[in-house]
Amino acid sequence: LIQMGVFFMYNKNWVLPVFGFLVGWATNWLALKVIFRPLDPHKFGPITIHGIFLKRQKEVSATFARVNCTEILHTKAIWETILTGPLSQNFFAMLRAHSIVFTEKLVGGMKPLAVTAMGSRQFAEMKEEIAGKIAENLPGIMPHSYQYTTDALDMEATIRDRMSELSYPDFEG
Secondary structure, three states: OHHHHHHHHOOOOOHHHHHHHHHHHHHHHHHHHHHHOOOOOEEEOOEEEOOHHHHOHHHHHHHHHHHHHHHOOOHHHHHHHHHHOOOHHHHHHHHHHHHHHHHHHHHHHHHHHHHHHHOHHHHHHHHHHHHHHHHHHHHHHHHHHHHHHHHHHOHHHHHHHHHHHOOHHHHHO
């Protein structure tokens, strides 16, 4: 009504866009206040006033966790990043080192016999070959572990539970 009155009294082309901007800004400001404020619930008799988003913290936490764990943090994406991402060389270097240590432990007390029979150079080459085969075959083997990894990590429940336990200011921020 104010906009209409001003437009009839002062008929300029910029009046409608300026009032449109002001009404839009005020509507957005009010919507954000209703959604996020007040942070803590306030009781006025039988009525409790609380931000709409914060009032639904448990539902929001569950939805956020489900969407993130199915769209972003799913096991396949995590393993693809580990195996092919920018730091995959670090992973394969660590895998190689652990594979060599594992082979040493597997041979155990038989190492002197193996080194005597094979020679130290060939024994070292064998450990490198085993490490290479593990690194070569790992990408093909990992998909078989996706369901187990998802169940073992249970990230969705962890994210949901931790977000549900946050204080209102921490949840909003």
